[in-house]
Amino acid sequence: MNRGRRKALQSGGATLLALLAANGWLPSARAQSWNKSAFDAHSLGDTMQALGGGEPAQSKEIAFFQTPEIAENGAVVPIGISSSLPNTQAIAILIEKNPNMLAAVFDILPGTEPTITTRVKMAQTSNVYALVKADGKYYVASKEIKVTLGGCGG
């Protein structure tokens, strides 16, 4: 990574407009682009409803990779998800036993590979769902990840 060539373009600056949008007082693209009801949902059904989909179909075309079965610490759990479903439009990560199930939604734009790697927090051992929207329909695969406690000092 070349730090010399990287420069900050913008930062800080909570303008009034952004503030209003963030609080949902303005029907801007910003306010619409974060699906509050989906992130507030506690069950798969409620999350699906908020995302505008029905019950997802189980799919073997969705794979977890670089995703361990045991996380040494729940504060950082690496998750990799790839989809071979045609016309994959979005990949979402849901964690069954977290206070709110939905962790992240990635829109897969045309030209972008339907493969994503990130890291999530897990409150406890739980099923993790990889939810994929492909060709307008929802599909899901799941994997159980065990969370252990670390040694001294958590």
Add this chain to the structure above:
Amino acid sequence: MILRAERRELGSCRAASLILTQSACVLALSFCVTACALAQTSAVDEIAKYRAALQDGNPAELWEARGEDLWKQKRGPKQVSLEGCDLGLGPGIVKGAYTRLPMYFADADRVMDLETRLVWCMVTLQAYNESQAKKQPFGNGERKSDIEALVAFVTSTSRGMPMNVALKHPKEVEMYQAGEKIFSYRGGPHDFGCVTCHADEGKRIRLQDLPNLTTREGAQKAYTTWPAYRVSQGELRSFEWRLYDCFRQQRFPELLFGSDASIALTLYLARNANGAIFDAPAIKR
């Protein structure tokens, strides 16, 4: 208490063995021993996969970048950068400096580790007073530590280089011996010492293997992987922090930042790690 935690973890395997021993079913017992060993091996393998998956994209890089900026920025009452700071290889030479530390500095007439030397440079070059320079030795969420960022930057430039700590000056020898003594000193409310956890092979706390720091191999493996981004804390932790936290866990009095005791232990372990390739800032659970 560490041993108690270990016992709890092994509890289910032990209990199963015990019941079977009483029923004198030798065949079943040997089966259980194998099964328990297998379960443990696969857990250890999975933890290894977890650790491997974290290697790509270490947030320590964020600290390294901030540290490099801090190193180059004109700061303090004198508004000068730390680029004139002598970390042992001459003013401004950063690369490789960490592999030689701690060492004796004639200008301070003292053996110093990296953290202490950074404070020294902040005081002598930038004219901070010592308490300002030491104000936040360890970061905590939004209260970031400049020292930890500088440590991340300086150590990162030594990645891939062999540890090469000398014991030439009498004060270095004296410091090393003090470190060895502290390492084996037992005390506190639990009659604990570094040696309680780190002087035998095969000890662990829950699923974390504890290195035997009295062997060359153990010291090498441990010392060359600090500083590290601790995922459980979301912080980059320096070696001084590692020792500080060991003291806290032993219920010892607080290990003061930049104290001779801290430097002595660091020198003892750094010297024992000589020859090993430095590979940090790392990422740990």
Add this chain to the structure above:
Amino acid sequence: MPDPMKIRATTVGDETEVKVLMSHEMETGQRKDGQGKTIPAWFIQNVSVTWNSKTVLSAQWGTAVAKNPFVSFRFKGGAKGDKITVTWVDNRAEKRTDESMIA
């Protein structure tokens, strides 16, 4: 002011691999401080990545994304020297944009 991101973009065959580390607390809103007061949620909600001026990834995040977030993905195309721009916006409406060249 939020710290800069670390963006690494490299060409792999006819694709570009992008890896981004962001400096952010990603506070869940579930934790309590020393006085027993709930620490309010503070987290990145939106991330977008553009290649030159084309958006190649956009994401919505909740509080369960790990502190100091990391994300990696690939897109078709991209050449050495092309510009990759990453922007995040958090729930306090704080925003950060950094850019890097494909190496």
